[in-house]
Amino acid sequence: MIRVAAVGDVHVGTDSHDTLRPHWAHLDDRADLFLLAGDLTKRGLPEEALVLADELRGLRVPVVAVLGNHDYESDREKEVVDILAEAGVRVLEGTSVVIDVGGQTVGVAGAKGFGGGFPGAMGSDFGEPEMKAFMRHSRTVADGLEAALREVRHCDTCIALMHYSPVEGTLRGERLEIWPFLGCYFLAEAVDRAGADLAVHGHAHGGSEKGVTPGGVHVRNVAQPVLRMAYTLLCLGAPADDSELGCAAEADAVQEAAR
Amino acid sequence: MAQALDPQEPVDYIVGHLEEALACDERVNEQGLHVTVHGRRIFVDGTVSTKERHAAVAEIVAELLPDWSLVNQATVADFPEPSDMEALS
Ligand SMILES: [Fe+2]
Ligand SMILES: [Fe+2]
Numbered sequence: 001m002i003r004v005a006a007v008g009d010v011h012v013g014t015d016s017h018d019t020l021r022p023h024w025a026h027l028d029d030r031a032d033l034f035l036l037a038g039d040l041t042k043r044g045l046p047e048e049a050l051v052l053a054d055e056l057r058g059l060r061v062p063v064v065a066v067l068g069n070h071d072y073e074s075d076r077e078k079e080v081v082d083i084l085a086e087a088g089v090r091v092l093e094g095t096s097v098v099i100d101v102g103g104q105t106v107g108v109a110g111a112k113g114f115g116g117g118f119p120g121a122m123g124s125d126f127g128e129p130e131m132k133a134f135m136r137h138s139r140t141v142a143d144g145l146e147a148a149l150r151e152v153r154h155c156d157t158c159i160a161l162m163h164y165s166p167v168e169g170t171l172r173g174e175r176l177e178i179w180p181f182l183g184c185y186f187l188a189e190a191v192d193r194a195g196a197d198l199a200v201h202g203h204a205h206g207g208s209e210k211g212v213t214p215g216g217v218h219v220r221n222v223a224q225p226v227l228r229m230a231y232t233l234l235c236l237g238a239p240a241d242d243s244e245l246g247c248a249a250e251a252d253a254v255q256e257a258a259r
Numbered sequence: 260m261a262q263a264l265d266p267q268e269p270v271d272y273i274v275g276h277l278e279e280a281l282a283c284d285e286r287v288n289e290q291g292l293h294v295t296v297h298g299r300r301i302f303v304d305g306t307v308s309t310k311e312r313h314a315a316v317a318e319i320v321a322e323l324l325p326d327w328s329l330v331n332q333a334t335v336a337d338f339p340e341p342s343d344m345e346a347l348s
Binding site for chain 2: 003010011012013015016019023024025026030042043070073197198205206218224225227228229230231232233234235236246247248250251254255258
């Protein structure tokens, strides 16, 4: 059993000091893993990454992240990644990490993802070079996600982390016209081909929380404006041994503590 | 300081320019804000991350359309910790 906390789109700026940390006070007690689903910063500046690193300081729970489109705005994403890595955050892009949680392995594969759309309403790798570049970027990052997921297939629990949406289900609430900018089915196909227990994304601030891939994998949109919470808590898998409570009992305990 | 818009332009373009400014201006950088216009009143909805960015929405709108009024309905993300956990099977 693994308890996952996740949030996306915190958009940290130099005006974000002490805005997140107070709401992360119980993270260490409640979660085995903390996922950040991109748009970590407002405009991808090193000074913003330093603020986020400061907000995360002192957390003992392992933090795994992907970048989002905002984190690329200033062409300084490498510096952003370095600052976060220095603070202990594992930042993934077509890569994976395995975390041991009480003897069980959790594999997280991550990629930013991109737009492109969904069957029946999508772009094609055809025509002008700009259009080809758009769709090829989407293909490249989805291929990276699939390869990374295959690296962690052996794990007891397997999670796909991205910024853009793999499915339409979690975009409900967003204007239909912008869906091709919010995600691409290449990502869902990557998840279904490689296999995963959960796919987590952000980016769709006006979307909805729950969806599922065509292959039946749970999808959760954890963009903070969708959650309207500091993070969401998910519990996956069976108890590791007789001493461990199941997810249902864990969920009851969280509710009891909140009362 | 953002450059003022032509208030005589068709309202569709005004909405487009306002949304573009809120997405690209470094004081806000929020693509998720939704702008509607009724007469000379501008309504902004959505979520911004900080109170500074909430105030900057008004600044930018005032620079683009000085004589128009703003109803800033954007909320500041100041969300509590969750009180439940979802068990996924
Ligand atoms: Fe975002
Ligand atoms: Fe985004």
